[in-house]
Amino acid sequence: MTAHVYERLSAFLDEELPDADRADVDLHLESCPECAQRLAELRAVDALALTLSGDAEPGPDLSARVRARLEKSREASRPRSTPWWWAAAAAVVLSVVPWMIVREAPPSESSRPVTGEKAAAPEKDAAKQAAPAPAAPKVQLAPPPQTRKGLSPSFNRAAKPAPVARDAKKRTDMAPIDGALEDAGSGEAFSPPAPAAAAPEPREEQKAERSDTGRVRAQAGFAGAPAASRRQGAQDPELAAIDAAAEAYQRGRRPEDLRRLRALADEYLRAPERAGAAHVRELLAAAGAEESRGR
């Protein structure tokens, strides 16, 4: 009789032994009542175990709790995908907007002040695509400096070119003209430049007009003299008469007015150290020059 096969009885019961082992155990069991008895007891234990009810059951809300956790897990996983979506959208916007701005900028744009105006380009471009504009001068494609339709007032305010910078530039450009006016002694009170930020557009036009007039007067030779002498004439009647004669000659170029001007001037210059002597001499010289041109 071979040795007992206690250790292999469990696997023999489960039919998990290799064929050779199984044959050995089979052979042994036929001649060993002890091992056969133990095998019967093992089988009874299994059978007894199967009669044990798992009387404890899961809570009634197990399925609901599982579902709740799954839904929570889904919610938690959504933000992970959101950055990808937003990153893609941001990439598209960042790549398209600069292209549209460049495309919108007219060739003359380089001479314009760089402001937030350009931010309106995509919308304008879209508007143009919706309603194709007729052939128009290139300058009309550029928006008016301070008005851009389709944008909110706040955006327009923010994008409006800074008046300080533009006005300051104009003032610098106009400086020679203003100087000519003063040199010509137009007599008009040239008020000091108003604060650039408060300077409205019409003032620039007025200044341009003034500078044109001043330029003509300066070329005439005695342009500002009558008014200048008028300032002094308020205190000197002789000088006031000279200025009136000069103005009369300037208006009509009549010889009698010239003769009157020269007579009054000679009388005035006869007395030494007259305050307006230099001014009167200028008037005479200018009148003479004018007379020569008229001939």
Place this chain on the structure above:
Amino acid sequence: MAKAQGGNLSAYEELVRRYQRRVYAVAVRIVRRHDVAEDVAQEAFLRGYQALDRFELGRPFGPWIARISANLAFNHVRSPRAREQELPQEHGEMPSGQEGPLETLLDREASAVLSEALAGLPGEQRAVFTLRVFEELSYQEIAETLGISAGTVMSRLSRAREKLRTAVVPYLGRAKGKASVSR
């Protein structure tokens, strides 16, 4: 099942309802604690959902999800913390009230002793016994489920059965004459 695999939570919830008792039973037989078994069952269903794309349609879902539960329970009983908290008497299984062929052979006392003996087994041995007897898994399947070798399954199962036999054998006398012990 196909709906659940497609992400339909309601369909999966229905699967949970259908198999929750089995999944819980496997867990509680191994961990022997109701609260832990609840957590194990819940986690098993969550992991099952996450692994649904690897589940082959047409195969039974019950054994698949039960094995997930057994794996989680087995990992629990192997942890040092579980060994400290082992309460073998808390949820010992009791004989069912159902009348059956064996119920007439084995009295309730024998069942109580067996339940106590099961609770007293080391967790690793109890897990192997549970998967073999209650889930009827092969040694290879048990080995795969628990991450151990088939040889280890064989030896642990043999030792577990021997302990249980020793515990209940005094109560098997009356049953011996009635229950067949033949193969």
